[in-house]
Every structure is written in C-alpha cells, then in structure tokens.
Amino acid sequence: MKLFDHSNNSAFVIFLGATAALGGMMFGFDIAIIVGAGPFLIKHFALNDLGLGWAYSSLLFGCILGAVGAGRLTDRYGRLRLLLCVAILFIVTSIATGLAPAFPLFIIARFIGGIAVGGVSVLSPMYVAEVSPSSIRGRMCAAYQLAITIGILVSYCINYALRNQGEWNWRWMFLSGALPSLLFFAALLRAPETPLFLFKSGRTQEGRDLLIRLMGKEDAAIEAAQIEESLLPTCSKIAMDRKTLRRVLIISFVLAILIHVSGINIIIDYAPLILKSVGWKIDAALFSTFVIGGINFLFTLISFWTIDRYGRKPLYIIGSLGMAFSLVIILVTLWGGKLDGAILLGSMALFIAFFASCIGPVFWTLLPEIFPNEARGRAMIVPVVTQWVANALVVLLFPLALHRVGKLPTFGFLACMSILQAVFVWRFLPETKGKTLEEIENHWNAIQDSKA
Secondary structure, eight states, rough: OGGGGOHHHHHHHHHHHHHHHHHHHHHHHHHHHHHHHHHHHHHHHOOOHHHHHHHHHHHHHHHHHHHHHHHHHHHHHEEEEEEEHHHHHHHHHHHHHHHOOSHHHHHHHHHHHHHHHHHHHHHHHHHHHHSSSSTHHHHHHHHHHHHHHHHHHHHHHHHTTTTTSTTTTTHHHHHHHHHHHHHHHHHTTTTTOOHHHHHHTOOOHHHHHHHHHOHHHHHHHHHHHHHHHHOOOOOHHHHHHHHHHHHHHHHHHHHHHHHHTTTTHHHHHHHHHHHTTOOOHHHHHHHHHHHHHHHHHHHHHHHHHHHHHHHHHHHHHHHHHHHHHHHHHHHHHHTTTTHHHHHHHHHHHHHHHIIIIHHHHHHHHHHHHHHHHGGHHTTTTTHHHHHHHHHHHHHHHHHHHHIIOHHHHHHHHHHHHHHHHHHHHHHHOOOOTTOOOHHHHHHHHHHHHHHH
C-alpha cells in the first residue's frame, strides 16, 4: 500500500489513531469497571434490583447527553477541542465516583462520567475516520474497537486484583481510571485537528499541509479536491442529500438498536451475576471475566486482518448469526434444566468471539463512513444516541427481566434480535470497503437517484 512507502507518514497516522483510540480505552474501562464493583456496591449501599440497575446504567444515560452534545458541537468547535474537554471529564469523574460518600452522589458522578463516554463515542471514531487513508481506514477504526476491549480487560484485571482489599476496594477500582485519563489528555495535546474540519472552517492551507503529512503529496491533492467538492453548497446537492441522509439515518438508527438488544452489554456487564445465579462463588465469577475480556481482546485483533480484506457487510452477517447460535446454546442449556456454569461461560465466550471479530469493529467503522462530509457531526448524533439509549435500557432492565420474566424468555429475545440484525444488514447495508468517504457519499446519492 502506498501509504507505507513513507515511514514518517505512516508513523504519524498510527500516532493519531492510537491517540484517538485511547478514548476508546476509557470508553471500555468506564463501561466495564462497574462489573467488579457491582457486587460490593450491592452490599455497601444495600441495593435492590432496580438500584443495581441504576448503578450499572447511570453512566449509560449520561452517555446519551454526551453523544448529543458532542454531535451538535463538533462541527462548530472541532473534533480536537471537544476531545480535550472529554479527557478532562474522564479525570474528574473517575475521582468523584471513587470518593462518592452516598449513593445519589455516586449516581451523579457516574452520570457525568457517562457524558465523557458518550462524547468520546462520537468524537474518536470520527477523528480516526477523518485522519485515515481509505486503504487502512477499516483497520484504524478497528484499533478504536481494540482499545475498547483493552479498557474492558484492564478493568477486569483491576476488579479481580482488588476483590479482597477491604471495604474501600470498589472505590480504588473507580479511582484507578484517573491514570489512563491523564495519558489520553497528554497525547491529545500533541495531536492536530482533522483535515475535514480544517477545510470546513476555512483553514484550507492547514488542511492541505496536514493531508500531505498524512498521505503524501499525490494522494493529498486528490483527497483535498474530493473534500472541497463534497463541501460545495449547491442547491441541487443539498436537496439530494436531505433525501439520501434520511435513508442513511434510518439504517443507522436500526443498527444502533439491534447492536444492543442482541445482548452484548448483558454479557459484558452481567457475566458474573449470571454465573452467580447458577451457583458460582464471587471469586470464580469475577475470574471468569478474564475469559470474557481475553476472548474480547484476541478476537478484536482478528478484525484487523478481516475488516479491510472481507469487507463490512459479510462480517456483520456472520457475526450476527454466530451470536444467535451462541444464545441458542444458552437457551438449550436452560431448557434442559441443567444450569451448567461451564457451558454458560463457554457460550458467552463464543458470543463475545463473534461480536469482537465481526460486529463491534464494523459498527464503529461504519458510523463515520456512511454519513456525508457536510453533515457527519450532526448526523452521527442519531445512531450514537440511539445506541446509548438502547444500551442504557437493556442494562437497566436486565436484572428485572432475569428475575421476573425469566432466563428463557430473556435469552430467547436476544437470540431473535441477533437473527433480525443479520437479515437487516443483508437487506439494507451497502459495502464500504476500500472506498473514500466521498465515494461512499456518491454511492448513497446514486441509490436515491435510482429511486427518484
């Protein structure tokens, strides 16, 4: 690939991708640190099922506000400035959550921390997509998903290491998040704004210089011309884009719901509680998270090899069907009345393997890819906010569903949603592998023209 003929260029691209991916690490850390802290929070704050659901989901409701705010503000203030603000929020809320003296203050701190997570879920994938050449954009966006899995795995390690460290152990779990937050902030201080935002804000020469540094003079000239053309405010283009954008928004909206109602955060967040419900002790249940986290990490690595080779659409279909198969194994186990923890853990690990190698990296790669340059920041509000709402509701209601509706109907619903996800992607999602962001925009416009 031409990009790697210029070692300085490739090193710079990798640095920028790694910097934005640190936001993904904090995303994963803040989402998963509650897994180990949850059993101790139940005891410390005397929580019932609904209280436990709020402890787990309060961050996710904050994510909704963070995603809306970031999506609305990024086209005005840029990707980099908002990422710096998000990094500061990560630092402050990690400390505030760990030191919270009462449950309402804990919930408030987690909610504000969710604003940071929601913001980074919009900004980091967008940043990576806009600084990455099309030939490696899939792998660069997969690095963001890999960073999320690293954050999850690190949080699991911290949870297990602190499980027997007295009544303050859950506090240290949250306080430990301040250190990677500081690293994220320090790396952002050396990063530039994205070329697209520089062009949009009239800083054209800065944008051209940055493109040259990212991909060399020849490719930079082509990319600059495509960016300028995509930003032209012609009347016919705006009218066409409104129709096209409506279609893309509907597709992204449905994908954002399906990715969570098919069960990923139930497995990530509640694996220890599920295993405790079939008789596992707390130490063994927490240790099982290493299996979940390790599988998540290893199979996300596989996506680096597959996402730009086999494409987004085939992976999404295979991953969805694989997740459904894993949930069916759980269903059969529950139907037979043999609540075997080893089989449940193996099924959950298989579920994570399909999600990590196929769904997670592709979803966060597709979101910034499928929207037009002129509206990307605002348009991404819809799927990102939708997936946080779906995520929050699923995590909030799962303890109630598990204990009141029952294990069998709950996991049966998840399996049906995984199958529906595969069917929807097969029917409505185009392939974006190897295409520039401007070529993808033209593809959507061509579809709209054919329907006109």
